[in-house]
Amino acid sequence: MTDPTDHRPGTAVPRPTAVPRPTAVPRRRGRTRRVTPRTHWLLLCVLVVTLSAALLLQGYTHHMFQITSDDVTGPPGRADAVPGQVAHGGPVIAGAAGSPHTARPKTRTIALTFDDGPDPVWTPRILDVLRRNHVHGTFFVVGTQVVAHPELVRRIVAEGHQVGIHTFTHPDLSRLAPWQRSLELRETQLAVAGAAGVTTALLRPPYSSENDALDDADWSVLKQADRAGYVTVLSTLDAEDWQRPGTARVLANATPHGKTGQIVLMHDAGGDRAQTVAALNTLIPRLKAQGFRFTTVGTAVGMTDPVRTAGLDDHLQGIALIKMLQLGDGTIRLLDVLMYAAGTISVLRAAVVLVAARRHRRLRTGRRARPWGPPVTEPVSVIVPAYNESAGIEAAVRSLAASDHPVEIIVVDDGSTDGTADLVESLRLPGVRVIRQRNAGKPAALNTGLAAATCELVVMVDGDTVFEPDAVRTIVQPFADPAVGAVSGNAKVVNRGGLLGRWQHIEYVVGFNLDRRLFDLAQCMPTVPGAVGAFRRRALLALGGVSDVTLAEDTDLTMALCRAGWRVVYEERAVAWTEAPASLGALWRQRYRWCYGTLQAMWKHRGALVQGGAAGKLGRRGLVYLLLFQVLLPLLAPVVDVFALYGLLFLDPVRITALWLAFLLLQLLMGLYAFRLDGERPGPLWSLPLQQFVYRQLMYLVVIQSVFTAVAGSRLRWQRMERYGTLRSPTGAETSGEDRPPRVPA
Incomplete structure (x- = not known):
């Protein structure tokens, strides 16, 4: 706070009314x-x-939803609206809004899929394992992770892997309004287009599982996604690596029984994925030795080009989205620093001011206060x-x-x-x-x-x-x-x-x-x-x-x-x-x-x-x-x-x-x-x-x-304050409010 009687900028403290002059400035x-x-x-x-707007977008994308375990949504609801051919069909679902049909991977074909990434630690390690084994996989990416690590999406595409959409903030789509679902899918698509210059028709809703786990709410999501041009990809084997049950257990869960083609669900983000990396190092050579081949989801079911080069408009919008969100992240970090600095400075200032006030009181009016000198009587x-x-x-x-x-x-x-x-x-x-x-x-x-x-002495009033x-x-x-x-x-x-x-x-x-x-x-x-x-x-x-x-x-x-x-x-x-x-x-x-x-x-x-x-x-x-x-x-x-x-x-x-x-x-x-x-x-x-x-x-x-x-270099004219007549002559001084100043005797 400041001297209420000064002309200081932004003081929260008033100054006794000055006597402004309309012509004080020449x-x-x-x-x-x-x-x-x-x-x-x-x-x-x-x-x-x-x-x-930047904070709202940043808050929505980073704090409204979080990447959590796949079991948080609870048991499925009624499934009356889910067609039988979907509930008992293949894990790749198309035409949900019209004539739904499904597809399964070919015999002895494994499509490794990875959710929740990209992650700066585990995605590169998983990519390294796939490269050493000459295997391609499919990565279902989260939009906020794409914005944070666009270089990893570029690497995924450059090394021949496919990308799919896993929403922007990893919410349960069945619990969102239709406009929110559209926003989640569109923003993730733009993020991928901005990061790697491609678009994808593949979608895996968060917290999804196998076909028989679909309920009516999930089916409404799939129909809306189909109208937006997406093909939904579920899974047939869940490695359950999100639970971190141990490398052996992850390996067992991801190993197929028989020769049937599989879409294996794994994770390259959302926590410590060391068990996933270790399991892949054993799983891929073992299944190759048994005659299985590894490929992407699109190739496994015979899809034609699910990942395509993005149009110029989508690419530019995607770049703008990434830059805007990165700027928002930087702004939040800067604001954090400024808030802590401002808070610390304010607390220190309060302490210094209070200590100074106490010391000043002792020096000027305390029992040991020293006089200025002989009394001034002139x-x-x-x-x-x-x-x-x-x-x-x-x-x-x-x-x-x-x-x-x-x-x-x-x-x-x-x-x-x-x-x-x-x-x-x-x-x-x-x-x-x-x-x-x-x-x-x-x-x-x-x-x-x-x-x-x-x-010689002058008082100005x-x-x-x-x-x-x-x-x-x-x-x-x-x-x-x-x-x-x-x-x-x-x-x-x-x-x-x-x-x-x-x-x-x-x-x-x-x-x-x-x-x-x-x-x-x-x-x-x-x-x-x-x-x-x-x-x-x-x-x-x-x-x-x-x-x-x-x-x-x-x-x-x-x-x-x-x-x-x-x-x-x-x-x-x-x-x-x-x-x-x-x-x-x-x-x-x-x-x-x-x-x-x-x-x-x-x-x-x-x-x-x-x-x-x-x-x-x-x-x-x-x-x-x-x-x-x-x-x-x-x-x-x-x-x-x-x-x-x-x-x-x-x-x-x-x-x-x-x-x-x-x-x-x-x-x-x-x-x-x-x-x-x-x-x-x-x-x-x-x-x-x-x-x-x-x-x-x-x-x-x-x-x-x-x-x-x-x-701006402008000049401000004097502005005279309105007088209210609350001041009283010494013989009758009164004030409004709960405190009254002492009367000034005549």
Whole structure:
């Protein structure tokens, strides 16, 4: 999570409302090329749909069905529809949909058949045995195995063996819908065409046996296969090598009794087939010595060319299918690595942040905390840039005037049209000055206030922020250390009602404050929020004031101070209250601007990566942290969501749910600790699980669009956030929601 008051990309943590200016970006920028947001979403949708389709196909082909033992389907059902000539006929069945007829192998003819392959270990060994004995066999291949090992199918065909179809995922076809059966057969045929450039008319349904084992459901499969142009090949001898009963038993099961021709069922995949290889080494020479000849199924029954050269269309489609599935397999492997890496990094980050927060607490507010130096009592100039802030400016100015530290308050009205300046002047508060200027943007208003300030210490405050009475005094105490150039205060959400308010409150307390403590310890604070920040005036003047080059002027300014050698710290006891967006649309516009502005600031200060001293700490610690956790991980978030759904559908839903609950528990523990550090009641944390299904997606979509906009070279205009008037004057401060901030005394 990130500093809710920065303009950081994709932060799940809100930032106190900035005062956007419609003309903050010079007109010449307004004429630059802009990318229609629809382009972003179209590209994102294409990527997500493509990834989802690849995962669905990969999940179906690899996890819906598995190659299992041939006895898993149980006993056969009724066989009333199976014709008698088929039930008692030969193992090769044709014309099932019309006039069924069967064929048997010729006398003393053996057709060795192998199911479930090709397998990278056992198929080559079996092929070696057949080659040494100058024997050809028939291999009924599974489509997923063909995709994984197309070179083995090419070898099978090149060495004169026949191939047959054994479906794509090895399901029980009798339990599938007709469209699924067609898909299984067609995709396997395409895989064979893509791998070896041939098509085959031979089919062996998974879990099939001999003719008399056919039931009505099996017969419906055979009729559909016949209409698709397939000839079904059953078996007459089952070596039962899938049971691994021992080489002797496999040999006995595969040995014919008498001179009748046989179709022998064996397996070249689906497990350890060492017994099959050993049995073949003995079986083939023995039966040859007895006068048997070995051949393919087609030759054994006199079929004409069951395997033919594939057409160009089928060959190209097959190649495309193989490449697509191989790409899906590679994508899954990559996603596995990324998921483990992201999970590991997230857990390590949580541990580091919590340890840093505990250490920071001890250093800053513990019993042994060291003071910054002598108490800072000098007056402070408070600059309030204001553009159409009539809804909350009175509460903001009155809270500043009620400070227990000497202040001069400078309200810079940046061309407001709602009477903001008149309202402040009508209050007639001592020590409050109003400066009017034509609308020029927030950075220009801050620079105007900076030029008019008479104090060395300057506090910058958004016009929608109410200060605690001791906030100014507290936030300037670190300036007792001459190395400190800026101090970040602690902004809190005032409008906490509803889910959206609670979620932003959680992110302010958890992400914002925990990250700032880490940045403080690492001396790489990237942002002093515009809502509550203090600066040395001479440090700002040395930089040339507040820059308007980026939309995240506070992040840009803080990074510039770090690169100039100043230390930037966090003072958690300097509390201010600010309005957060109360609608998803307003939140989107606010975050989009912040995110884009932070990307601008990061790019502008990328040189800090190779600098030394304070600049190097910002670059190699702060910028790398922002890039990793505020840009790259949010960009990966849609993939995480898609992969989680994939896991629920095709992997182990219990394991996926357990992992999600574990991460949620980790977030909850972080939230409880952060709320404790901030002195907040943990009640709003009940909404944390719901945050994962709406708010999180909104935040990473903001990052995605911001990155697309930045890569496209577009510029984003300032967008002013709607004010809701939830801030109250010091004499009557109230908030919505279950937690109320302390009243600010008059």
